[in-house]
Amino acid sequence: MTIPLSWVLALSAVVFGIGVIGLLTRRNILILLMSLELILNAANINLVAFSNHLHSMRGNVIVVFTIAVAAAEAAVGLAILLALFRNRRTVNLDEVREMKG
Amino acid sequence: MNLDQAFFLYFAAMIVVFSIVTITRKNPVYAVMALLVVFFHVAGLYVLLNAEFIAALQVVVYAGAILVLYLFVLMLLSVPREALGAAAHRRWPVYALVGGATTFEIALLLARSKFAPRPGPYPPDVVREMGSTQAIGTVLFTEFLYPFEVISLVLLVAMIGAIVLTKKWTPAQGGEEGR
Numbered sequence: 001m002t003i004p005l006s007w008v009l010a011l012s013a014v015v016f017g018i019g020v021i022g023l024l025t026r027r028n029i030l031i032l033l034m035s036l037e038l039i040l041n042a043a044n045i046n047l048v049a050f051s052n053h054l055h056s057m058r059g060n061v062i063v064v065f066t067i068a069v070a071a072a073e074a075a076v077g078l079a080i081l082l083a084l085f086r087n088r089r090t091v092n093l094d095e096v097r098e099m100k101g
Numbered sequence: 102m103n104l105d106q107a108f109f110l111y112f113a114a115m116i117v118v119f120s121i122v123t124i125t126r127k128n129p130v131y132a133v134m135a136l137l138v139v140f141f142h143v144a145g146l147y148v149l150l151n152a153e154f155i156a157a158l159q160v161v162v163y164a165g166a167i168l169v170l171y172l173f174v175l176m177l178l179s180v181p182r183e184a185l186g187a188a189a190h191r192r193w194p195v196y197a198l199v200g201g202a203t204t205f206e207i208a209l210l211l212a213r214s215k216f217a218p219r220p221g222p223y224p225p226d227v228v229r230e231m232g233s234t235q236a237i238g239t240v241l242f243t244e245f246l247y248p249f250e251v252i253s254l255v256l257l258v259a260m261i262g263a264i265v266l267t268k269k270w271t272p273a274q275g276g277e278e279g280r
Contacts, residue, residue, distance in 0.1 A: 020199070021200030053216065061240050064155070064237070069255065082177065
């Protein structure tokens with residue numbers, strides 16, 4: 001009838017790891033932002049699983065907030081990407097090094 | 102194995118496979134499409150976990166709004182194919198190892214923790230009876246009212262920030278030339 005909590009936690013850990021790998025290995029800023037969405041989704045899966053497990057609604061409510069923050073993050077991140085592309089004509093992270101120390 | 106667990110395994114397999122597809126595609130359009138599949142299957146997972154409202158939100162906000170935003174930016178940029186750059190960093194095995202270690206660490210921590218069920222006021226049958234929308238709304242507008250107001254401010258700031266960042270400033274508006 002029910003799904004074991006450990007299964008969901010394992011899935012969320014794997015998705016989080018895939019997101020981290022994408023964030024570290026890819027150089028295209030668009031794909032980097034998509035990896036961030038994957039990481040946020042992994043966190044959301046965890047929150048909903050615990051909310052279901054502990055018979056509480058708080059996890060679900062926090063997911064609503066997380067989705068709002070993800071929307072804000074996507075909007076600002078893509079705006080920065082647009083401004084960057086207008087100046088540099090590139091989406092490759094390695095070619096953007098003005099701020100490099 | 103019962104039906105719920107079979108569905109979970111299907112959703113989990115699709116989520117993992119298409120997450121990998123998302124981060125390995127060279128063309129960002131294919132990555133967005135793979136991410137769309139991931140989001141739909143995550144929504145299915147939420148339905149299995151008695152969170153129908155979150156599932157609807159996932160489809161409407163993530164798949165409907167955020168991914169469309171990605172596609173719009175992709176079309177606005179019209180990045181020439183050669184400017185897509187190398188698909189991955191040349192030291193990617195090292196970074197993949199770091200990511201794998203992170204996953205292993207999380208899994209180890211979770212396996213060693215005990216999550217004793219401390220039944221709260223919303224067991225699954227109660228949620229099913231009143232509907233997850235009403236249950237979330239009750240908690241959201243009582244216990245989390247103040248964070249709810251703050252998150253609207255965050256969205257407002259993000260909206261203004263996106264407009265300011267993408268606007269072309271002319272010298273008459275006090276901006277630098279050719280910005």
